[in-house]
Amino acid sequence: TDPFTALTHHLTANSAVPSHAPFFAFETSDGWSPMTRTWFITRCNNIWASVGLPLLTGHCFRIGGTTESSL
Structure with missing residues (x-):
């Protein structure tokens, strides 16, 4: 895929991630962690x-x- 499509997909799929979390993050019991x-x-x-x-x-x-x- 092209970079724009990949970025758009990432932002759509992760719309529930708070804005203060790292761009590539996952939720743990301690909060949001960077990938x-x-x-x-x-x-x-x-x-x-x-x-x-x-x-x-x-x-x-x-x-x-x-x-x-x-x-």
Whole structure:
């Protein structure tokens, strides 16, 4: 998708997130937390590991790396 469409989708899907929360955030019992690179990569790797897919480093997490992983 193009960046504008992706941004519009993100803002629409997250319309209930308060304006003071980080742009990419998720709700925890302690409030809103930023989605850090480390958290994101760890979460993805946990999901992929659970179905037997190889893990990726942050450096590999790019269009080519994710495309290769999905083939």
